Every structure is written in C-alpha cells, then in structure tokens.
Amino acid sequence: MNYRNLLVFAAFLTLACAPEPEITSAEVERVLSTLSADSMQGRDIFTPGIAMAEAFIQSEFADIGLETLDGLDSYAQRFPVYSLAAESQRVELNGRAVAEDRIAASVSQESIRWTSTDDVNVVVVGPDHDLREQFSSLRRQDGNSLVLVHDNHEQFFNNVRMFMSRPRYTLDLEGSNMVMILTRQTDVTSLTVEMDYARTTAELTNVVGVIPGRRSDEVVLFSAHHDHVGIGRPVDGDSIYNGANDDASGTTAVIALARYFKQLRQPERTLVFATFTAEERGGFGSQYLSRQMDPDQTVAMFNIEMIGKPGAENPNLIWITGFDETDFGEILQQGLVEDSGYTFGADPYPDQDLFYRSDNAAFARLGVPAHSISTTSMDSDEDYHQASDEIETLDIDHMTMTVKAIALGAMPIVSGEATPTRVNPSGLN
Ligand SMILES: [Zn+2]
Incomplete structure (x- = not known):
C-alpha cells in the first residue's frame, strides 16, 4: 500500500467509523429546563416570556447551523393577526x-x-x-x-x-x-x-429552520408548538403554567432532531424544523406556515406533542393521531429498530378527535400526511393545562428514548426510501 492509498484508506476509516450522533438525556434536559423555566412565564402569546422562548429557539437553530426558510432572512417568521x-x-x-x-x-x-x-x-x-x-x-x-x-x-x-x-x-x-x-x-x-x-393588528412569531436536502422539492416537516397558556389562577401559590409537557417537550424534540439530522450526511429530502406560536390560542402559527409551504411538496409532517410522560397503560407506546388516515404510522413502525423497546401505534383516545385538535390539522386539511405524535395519557393526565405541568413531573429518559425512536422511525422518509400516502381531505370533518 503506497502512501497515497494509505491516506485514502485512513479517510475512509474516519468516515466509516464516524460515531452515530447521539441524542442524550443531558441535552434534552438542558433545552427542556430552559423552555419550561418560570422566567418564560408560561409562554403565552404577546408576552415577554414567549419572546424569550423564541429568542432561545433561534439561538439553538443558529448553533446547530440550520438555514432559513426561503424568503426569510432569519429563523423568525413574523405574521399579523387581527382582533x-x-x-x-x-x-x-x-x-x-x-x-x-x-x-x-x-x-x-x-x-x-x-x-x-x-x-x-x-x-x-x-x-x-x-x-x-x-x-x-x-x-x-x-x-x-x-x-x-x-x-x-x-x-x-x-x-x-x-x-x-x-x-x-x-x-x-x-x-x-x-x-x-x-x-x-x-x-x-x-x-x-x-x-x-x-x-387592531398584532404580531406573532413562528421559529423555522431548514436542512436543505438533495431534493429541494420534497420536504419533511418536524414541528411542535412553543406557546402555552401563560399565567393563570394560582394553585398552591404557583400561578405560572409552565407547559413543560405541553409543549416544551415537543419543542425540545424538534431542536434535538435538528441537531441529530444536521450531524448526518446531507439528507435526500429537505428537512424543515418549525416551532409554532399560538397553538393554544387558535392554531394560527401552523395555519400561517401551511400557507407559506407547498402542500404538494410536503411529503410528511411529524408534529410532536406532549412526549414527556410514558402512557399509564402502555409505557412503551408512542401513539400517532389519525393513524388510519395514511400509512405514515406503518412506515415509522418499520423504521424503528426492534430492540428499542418502543412501538408506534394508533392513538388510544379516538373519541377526543386529537387528529383535528393540534397543529397537524392545518396541513392534514391540505392533504399532507400530517400527524401528531405523543405518549401522554390524555384520559388521566392530572397536569394537563395545570400550573403543575412542570419539568419535575416529566421522565427525561423516556422523552430521550422517544425522540430517538422518532429519529429512527423517520429515517426511511428522510432518506427518500418511503413516501407516506396522502390524507384525503374530503374525508375529514
Ligand atoms: Zn399542546
């Protein structure tokens, strides 16, 4: 082996042995604790607290090295709403x-x-x-x-x-x-x-970052909402509704997934990472972004909501709303390596119409295979929209495993190997 071949071989070894990027519980805890801190005042719209959260998410996107969405010169996507x-x-x-x-x-x-x-x-x-x-x-x-x-x-x-x-x-x-x-x-x-x-006119802000893929006309969207319900009725002296699970947990997942995918080689499909404003106040953030993207080019939407707690009945189930509307869930099941212990399955609360109640709905109505992904027991969670939705009630290891499972489950879609079937909007109520 001559010297030149040796160099090529060394370069090959470095590439082949490059460690798989890791999603760690320390990193999950760092982001989650920042977003759910009392200083963020429960992240209600039009408050200094939500502005702090938006600035923090932008600084994370910058640190990761995401690009901005076409037509924007920063990660902040500002838009007006009217009252x-x-x-x-x-x-x-x-x-x-x-x-x-x-x-x-x-x-x-x-x-x-x-x-x-x-x-x-x-x-x-x-x-x-x-x-x-x-x-x-x-x-x-x-x-x-x-x-x-x-x-x-x-x-x-x-x-x-x-x-x-x-x-x-x-x-x-x-x-x-x-x-x-x-x-x-x-x-x-x-x-x-x-x-x-x-x-009267007021302004709201989504935070959006991009990893350009080899195919610019095929987009995979990862999203969560960074807003919550703010400051409310005090319970045991605590009036800050931190929204650690709802939905600082999903926002943390979006940031962790962006960091993970940015460390892999360039994806086949373009990846958009969005955190929405105003989910709790009418879903304006997702509705606005849905009008700025081409639904026909949006191959899938992973909307992540409340993954901070394992389900009471089936702690290893990661459930997907509208499971039967497309084959998105089956593709995720196939992408997940079997020994993780986690499974993707149908939403156990079909009576709650959750498919229509979160940010995925704005995209699903346009035909996008857009689903919300969660793990929390919606029928028995005592902290839902309560002052007690704090980081202490969450299971960081479970959350970290769930983010990893979503990363693995998404791989066939990110790599262009699998394309979920579309939602039939005329079938939606
Ligand atoms: Zn939520």
Whole structure:
C-alpha cells in the first residue's frame, strides 16, 4: 500500500467509523429546563416570556447551523393577526329589530352588511335539536351563516354568546361569519344585518429552520408548538403554567432532531424544523406556515406533542393521531429498530378527535400526511393545562428514548426510501 492509498484508506476509516450522533438525556434536559423555566412565564402569546422562548429557539437553530426558510432572512417568521371589537350591531328579522341580548356573532370581517337571505346560509335549530352538538360543526362552516336558535336553548345560547363576545384573534379578514339569533321564528321573509367592528393588528412569531436536502422539492416537516397558556389562577401559590409537557417537550424534540439530522450526511429530502406560536390560542402559527409551504411538496409532517410522560397503560407506546388516515404510522413502525423497546401505534383516545385538535390539522386539511405524535395519557393526565405541568413531573429518559425512536422511525422518509400516502381531505370533518 503506497502512501497515497494509505491516506485514502485512513479517510475512509474516519468516515466509516464516524460515531452515530447521539441524542442524550443531558441535552434534552438542558433545552427542556430552559423552555419550561418560570422566567418564560408560561409562554403565552404577546408576552415577554414567549419572546424569550423564541429568542432561545433561534439561538439553538443558529448553533446547530440550520438555514432559513426561503424568503426569510432569519429563523423568525413574523405574521399579523387581527382582533375585532364590536362597535355597533343592528339586526332586523322579518321587519322587527332583534334585542342585543338575543344576538351572538362570530365574525372575521370589519363590516357586515346582509340585506336578504341571498347573502347567507340559514340554519334552523329547532326546539328538539341538540344545539351543543350542532355548534361545533356550525363553527367550521364556510361563508356566511344565519342561525335561528329556538328559545328552548336559551341557557346554552347565553353561554355561546359570552364565549363569542370575548376578544378573539383571526388570521385573515375574509374568513367565515356566523350570526346566531335566539328566536321562535323559523322562516326568514326579510333580513337586515349591519355590524361594524374596530380592528387592531398584532404580531406573532413562528421559529423555522431548514436542512436543505438533495431534493429541494420534497420536504419533511418536524414541528411542535412553543406557546402555552401563560399565567393563570394560582394553585398552591404557583400561578405560572409552565407547559413543560405541553409543549416544551415537543419543542425540545424538534431542536434535538435538528441537531441529530444536521450531524448526518446531507439528507435526500429537505428537512424543515418549525416551532409554532399560538397553538393554544387558535392554531394560527401552523395555519400561517401551511400557507407559506407547498402542500404538494410536503411529503410528511411529524408534529410532536406532549412526549414527556410514558402512557399509564402502555409505557412503551408512542401513539400517532389519525393513524388510519395514511400509512405514515406503518412506515415509522418499520423504521424503528426492534430492540428499542418502543412501538408506534394508533392513538388510544379516538373519541377526543386529537387528529383535528393540534397543529397537524392545518396541513392534514391540505392533504399532507400530517400527524401528531405523543405518549401522554390524555384520559388521566392530572397536569394537563395545570400550573403543575412542570419539568419535575416529566421522565427525561423516556422523552430521550422517544425522540430517538422518532429519529429512527423517520429515517426511511428522510432518506427518500418511503413516501407516506396522502390524507384525503374530503374525508375529514
Ligand atoms: Zn399542546
């Protein structure tokens, strides 16, 4: 062997023996403890605490060496949301003015002018209908709806009215509008609705980093939400809702996965790492990012939520929401080496509709195989949205194992060997 060959051989040995990058519990604990510290004030939107969290995640992405998303010059993806405060409301139904306490409105426009039923979809909730059940589907209706609610439902109507009159934010000013009226009328012969709202604009921030793959037009998204519910009712003197499990644990996983994949050779597919704002306040962060990415180029979404605790019944199960909607879960099962002790499986709480309740939903509705991945017992977790959701209640070793399992399970998708089937959006409710 001549000297040159020896050099080549030495280089080969270095490559072949390069240690597999490790996801360590010390690293998981470092990131998790920072994100769930009291100084972050529970990471509610529009607070200095969430701004600190966003700055920390950006510094981690910079340290890892991620690139920025096309069109952005930093990891911060800032976008506006709007809040509308009622200024005036006038409703006339069949020639008679409707009293203010019989009107409940949920709107996304500064000005509403309906002059006949041609402008709206009229829905009648009769005395024997279940308003509670109808309400959730009504809220998802597109366009303009006028809902005539029978007097029998007065109590529930009043709750809805309270709920709808609280200040809320909206991502766009061309969304749907719903006006509910408490009345015994079921026919509409004439209609006038005039409502005006004052608009204020506020800014929210997602944090997004990229590892460009060899294929720039095939993207795998890893995500979690970095916001939580902030400061609330004190429990035993503690008013900071730290959200260590929900969802500092998922955010920590996204950072750990970015660090892991950055140490491997360039991936075949482009990897996007995103931490969302405002999951707890309407899912605006994921909705906004879903509009900035091409859903047809987004091959899969790993949305990681509450992996800080093993499940009570099956501690080695990592469950996936909407398991049967695509073959994403089966691909993860195949990618996971058998001796890890962990398995991927279906979400054990199908009645809770979790597939529709987290940040994956914005992408799933566009056809992306977008799933949330979790391990926490949703039926019995005492710390969920409580001041007690603190790092002390989490199992760091379990969390570390779960992040490793996700890394391994994702490998066939990252490497381009496997492509999950798409979600059929028309089948979603
Ligand atoms: Zn969450």
